[in-house]
Amino acid sequence: MPKTDDEKGYVDVVNGRYKPRGTFHVIEKNQPIFNKDTGKLAGVTNPRDMTYIHSYGGEAIFFESLGKGKLMASRCDNEKCDSKGSIFEPFRIYCPDCLRKAKPVDITEKARKTAKIHSFIITERSGAFNTLPKPIKFVNVEFDEEVVTILMSVLSVGEPEIGKKIIPIFRTKSPTYTIMDLMFVAEGTKESDLPDGFTF
Amino acid sequence: MIKFSEKQLKIPKLMRPVYLATVGMSKFDRAFPETRTEELCIDALTAASDFVNMTPAELKSYIHTCYYGHFADHFGDQLLGEAVIHDRLGLDPLGTIGVKTGGATGGSAMWEAVKAVASGYSDCALALGWERMDEVPTDEGNHLISCAADKDWETPLGHIYTGYYAVMAQRYWKIFGKEEESFRKTMAEVAVKNRGYARMNPHAHGPMKITVDDVINSPIVAAPLRALDCCLMSVGAACGIVCDEKTAYEITNNPLRIYIAAGSHTLRVADRRNMKIPLLPNEKPGQYDNLAKEFPGADRYPGFTGFLAARMAAWYAYRMAGVVDPTDDLDVVELHDAFTISDIQTYEDIGIRPYGQGRDYIESGDAYVINPNTNKPGALPSNPSGGLIGCMHAVGATGLMQIAEIGYHIWNRWDEIHEPQEKWDAFGREKPSDWTSLQVKDANRGLAISHAGVGSHVTCTILMNPNKLLKED
Numbered sequence: 001m002p003k004t005d006d007e008k009g010y011v012d013v014v015n016g017r018y019k020p021r022g023t024f025h026v027i028e029k030n031q032p033i034f035n036k037d038t039g040k041l042a043g044v045t046n047p048r049d050m051t052y053i054h055s056y057g058g059e060a061i062f063f064e065s066l067g068k069g070k071l072m073a074s075r076c077d078n079e080k081c082d083s084k085g086s087i088f089e090p091f092r093i094y095c096p097d098c099l100r101k102a103k104p105v106d107i108t109e110k111a112r113k114t115a116k117i118h119s120f121i122i123t124e125r126s127g128a129f130n131t132l133p134k135p136i137k138f139v140n141v142e143f144d145e146e147v148v149t150i151l152m153s154v155l156s157v158g159e160p161e162i163g164k165k166i167i168p169i170f171r172t173k174s175p176t177y178t179i180m181d182l183m184f185v186a187e188g189t190k191e192s193d194l195p196d197g198f199t200f
Numbered sequence: 201m202i203k204f205s206e207k208q209l210k211i212p213k214l215m216r217p218v219y220l221a222t223v224g225m226s227k228f229d230r231a232f233p234e235t236r237t238e239e240l241c242i243d244a245l246t247a248a249s250d251f252v253n254m255t256p257a258e259l260k261s262y263i264h265t266c267y268y269g270h271f272a273d274h275f276g277d278q279l280l281g282e283a284v285i286h287d288r289l290g291l292d293p294l295g296t297i298g299v300k301t302g303g304a305t306g307g308s309a310m311w312e313a314v315k316a317v318a319s320g321y322s323d324c325a326l327a328l329g330w331e332r333m334d335e336v337p338t339d340e341g342n343h344l345i346s347c348a349a350d351k352d353w354e355t356p357l358g359h360i361y362t363g364y365y366a367v368m369a370q371r372y373w374k375i376f377g378k379e380e381e382s383f384r385k386t387m388a389e390v391a392v393k394n395r396g397y398a399r400m401n402p403h404a405h406g407p408m409k410i411t412v413d414d415v416i417n418s419p420i421v422a423a424p425l426r427a428l429d430c431c432l433m434s435v436g437a438a439c440g441i442v443c444d445e446k447t448a449y450e451i452t453n454n455p456l457r458i459y460i461a462a463g464s465h466t467l468r469v470a471d472r473r474n475m476k477i478p479l480l481p482n483e484k485p486g487q488y489d490n491l492a493k494e495f496p497g498a499d500r501y502p503g504f505t506g507f508l509a510a511r512m513a514a515w516y517a518y519r520m521a522g523v524v525d526p527t528d529d530l531d532v533v534e535l536h537d538a539f540t541i542s543d544i545q546t547y548e549d550i551g552i553r554p555y556g557q558g559r560d561y562i563e564s565g566d567a568y569v570i571n572p573n574t575n576k577p578g579a580l581p582s583n584p585s586g587g588l589i590g591c592m593h594a595v596g597a598t599g600l601m602q603i604a605e606i607g608y609h610i611w612n613r614w615d616e617i618h619e620p621q622e623k624w625d626a627f628g629r630e631k632p633s634d635w636t637s638l639q640v641k642d643a644n645r646g647l648a649i650s651h652a653g654v655g656s657h658v659t660c661t662i663l664m665n666p667n668k669l670l671k672e673d
């Protein structure tokens with residue numbers, strides 16, 4: 001049963017500190033576990049409702065931009081680094097070679113023009129807390145050669161195939177500010193076929 | 201492009217020889233609803249003391265420091281679980297540390313123990329690992345495992361680690377397997393072999409007498425992987441005790457020499473940058489120049505088709521131990537068969553076959569205790585324990601189980617561990633009427649690969665009969 005707004009926990013940053021508000025850790029009683037064959041006590045359940053609080057740090061720009069329909073990556077611009085000009089997607093705050101701050105760059109257009117499937121997998125299974133409809137079509141997305149890494153995402157519309165051209169879509173209505181705000185669809189997909197809340 | 205400096209490619213050196221004196225392991229199963237973890241760990245340590253005809257107290261009197269492999273605190277809902285086990289083993293106030301490197305945790309715990317002895321800090325060190333994967337519902341367990349991926353970039357995508365791993369399988373299947381039906385059958389043969397070998401192992405929790413068709417017709421998990429292509433999710437414990445030469449020979453008349461090295465690669469499978477293939481001693485410069493012509497799409501290395509961490513662990517370990525060609529120099533291996541296809545990938549990463557030709561290790565029959573093509577001993581039997589697919593994958597214990605199993609072969613005591621009817625009875629398991637010894641004859645050298653996830657950590661352990669070393673100290 002989804003929680004009501006009154007039952008939810010929220011967190012703000014005030015004066016440089018996390019300030020929780022609302023409801024956290026709803027208590028649920030533990031239950032004994034009995035061996036049905038012997039009638040003996042085997043153990044207990046320990047139910048627990050936890051909320052983790054997590055900083056995106058220097059990656060926040062990436063997650064915030066998704067809701068604005070932009071795909072941000074980062075680029076090493078250090079003249080003294082062998083990796084100068086390399087674009088990292090997944091976004092890296094620092095260049096992994098010179099450890100100098102990488103520059104955030106908008107690769108939305110590059111993704112629209114060059115994104116294609118490097119590998120993929122279709123699975124009917126998921127873990128607890130999954131919100132994606134099944135089957136889940138995982139895709140690994142390669143861009144042009146400036147982008148030296150490969151991005152993991154989900155194909156929302158269309159059938160995956162290695163080498164297939166795909167287009168990014170963004171959850172611009174009620175974004176979650178997570179990687180779930182970015183998905184891909186097969187080239188040629190109509191806007192009307194996109195999942196709720198997503199736009200090109 | 202990833203580049204290494206000369207300093208980073210230094211061949212690791214142990215400052216004095218290190219020996220494996222004894223090993224032990226518990227029963228492995230999907231769940232132990234009426235057994236605490238400490239009971240399984242005590243079973244493993246007691247088995248190690250029995251193996252050298254000592255009481256547990258006698259064996260413990262040699263231990264100076266302890267290295268515990270326990271991957272997932274959140275599975276057991278117990279931070280510092282290592283301290284709990286250390287206390288229950290009665291090893292306080294000795295120095296101890298917990299090691300966590302995903303699926304490679306067991307191997308990494310041994311890596312730390314070996315270094316402690318090699319450095320002279322300890323003359324005798326315990327590496328003991330376990331995992332408790334039965335105390336959450338399975339879908340929550342899948343979520344917890346998916347937390348071993350990047351929690352911002354991957355975990356929210358289905359909360360299912362298989363999804364992040366199987367994209368590698370898909371790529372290998374397309375590029376090197378060429379989507380051939382024959383390759384699919386070869387993948388299935390790995391599962392048939394390993395689950396069949398597990399039938400001879402009373403410790404194993406997934407023994408099955410199955411056929412290639414059973415594997416190919418089992419439910420799809422993530423195409424091309426089906427249920428019987430995948431490893432088990434287990435509970436259990438295993439351990440090994442390593443010593444300097446003097447102490448080792450006080451504990452046993454025939455300790456084994458142990459070498460171990462480790463490699464790593466990005467947690468995010470997607471983050472793999474191109475690089476030149478680091479060559480193993482049995483590979484030649486230029487050997488892979490035409491790989492992408494032979495296998496279109498194989499132009500990236502390691503791409504999604506290889507495990508750089510496994511390649512580097514072998515790169516260091518082979519040179520430490522003097523291994524030139526694993527098939528010629530070794531007699532038995534235990535590999536990390538998390539999935540049938542990743543097992544085949546590993547054959548290439550550790551040089552049993554060149555890149556692109558891993559399937560031949562199975563198809564030739566070399567990977568079998570008895571080669572099914574010739575009815576003669578296989579050239580380099582793989583996973584006679586049953587591996588992760590047939591025996592167990594109790595994450596923190598897995599690498600140590602593999603090392604134990606290799607040890608049993610070299611000690612020529614495999615039958616003693618796997619044959620006695622009393623053990624089958626004690627474990628509540630039915631010994632098959634066609635039980636067959638899988639002891640590898642005249643085994644003097646073996647290898648175990650302990651591997652995490654998409655290859656974030658890998659260790660390569662090499663055990664040798666001290667009279668059959670390949671390289672002078």
